[in-house]
Amino acid sequence: MTGRGAVIVCDRVEFSYAPHRDGAPPVLRGISLSIRPGEHVAIIGPNGSGKSTLARHLNALLQPTSGTVRVGGMDTRDPTHTRAIRQTVGMVFQHPESQMVATIVEEDVAFGPENLGVPHAELRRRVRDALEVVGMWDARERPPHLLSAGERQRVAIAGVLAMEPACVILDEATSMLDPRGRNEVMRIVAELRRRGTAVVSITHLMSEAAAAARVVVLSDGAVLMDGAPGAVFARADALREIGLDLPPVTELARRLGRAVGGIPTDILTVDGLVAALAARVAASR
């Protein structure tokens, strides 16, 4: 695997929580993949497939038992790089409360860059910029604990953005959000891609993965598939075998394709299926 120009390069990463104990099964078994600048990659896989463990390798929260993870060329096993690596790759978890440190939103977002010693004027610019991207600038003086779950998650994302990372990892960051909160995070992801920030989202929602540019499927600690969502979700049987499923709209398209023919099988969105069905009806008139 070449890592030229990549933000993150994983090379044959193996990991075990207890490497010296016999019978402790490895959680990651030789994972190689790279994340390029501005890319949106979804990582899916059944419970226990190693998704969150892999995510924790991408910003040096965990180090591989063997193999290497390089972030901007820096080896995550070298502790002198840890600080720079965490600035390059920011992580947002399922429960934003665990990341909240301050009593008002603005201070919470400023916490990371302030600790880096970012000068005051620059700090103010970053905090404002980050809160504007997530649409929370107007709430800057509110206490985080009085925000809704969706708003808190947006503040947590702003806290990561204020570090101006090259890559943001969303580890099931939308799983506790309502549909509107989820859409809001999807909008933020699109904005980050426009700005050239890479996004890696770990998700159990097949529809959310379908919206990424690339989908990596993990199974039992190894990469089972890595490709465009259309290509990945075309392999329905292989996905079902490991306990995953298709987005409902893709499943419906396949059913209709089998029943009446003439429906593309790589449909991933509601609009895409409506257009395909409308075209099919028009053609048969």
Added chain:
Amino acid sequence: MSSLETRPAPDRPLIQIEDLWHTYMVGTPFERVALRGLSLEVRSGEVVGIIGQTGSGKSTVLQYLNGLLRPTRGRVRVGEHDLGRRGADVQAVRQMVGVVFQDPEDQVFEPLVGDDVAYGPRQLGLPFEEIRARVRWAMDAVGLPFEEFKDRYTFTLSGGELRKAALAGVLALRPRVLVLDEPTSGLDPRSRAELWERIRDLRTRDGLTLVLVSHDMDEVARQSDRIYVLHDGAVVAEGTPREVFRESARLEALGLALPEVTRVCQGLRALGLPVPAGVLTVEEAGDILAALLEARP
């Protein structure tokens, strides 16, 4: 507490909430009205879905259902127990209504699975044999066979197994109503399907009544007999899933997404094609749309 005493007359709903109001942090600058005259009822044996945006009042209602909150304005009756009355038997209500909160596995704290499931019944002071029988029943019911799982360490369980263990812990209290708050979030599709199969079994075999709160509209549409839509602390719509999801424009205005296949049918209707409103499942949409496509010359 005998269950005969708590069994309501057959024509009365099992749970009845009338004109319930709730305000958080009264008298502070952060005062917020969470419930504004909310009314809903749950009948014995049905599956009631509750949907609404974050902040619509769902979590507050759940806390009233098993007596964690007591009404100060409005009425909450569970079985024969009027929770607004001083001296109401809150213990009996908590035994009758089991709530599985979000991420229940965070509350799994005993090292062994069997001990964790037994925690609740032990607190009730039940005799040993009774506790054992209940734990066995609850673990078997959720699909963690008692003999195989009772001596396993909780930290070795997968995400799906942990969720089942947490559910078993609530079931071991033998509630008549099971309240599930986001029961399958964080689970992969197979674990989700398995968990629902177990829950449906409990309903048909043991006559369990279910209240389901979820952001997953596909799940709510598929599992509920009846749905309440909450907005800003009040009920703004109620009906069967088909009735509720037929009002697509209204739901979207409330910030709620429709199930994906419902949106596909909606899009085709907008193009003037003869597709019914309120189609909810992939199976149903597949049949309807295949017929539509084949009917064309």
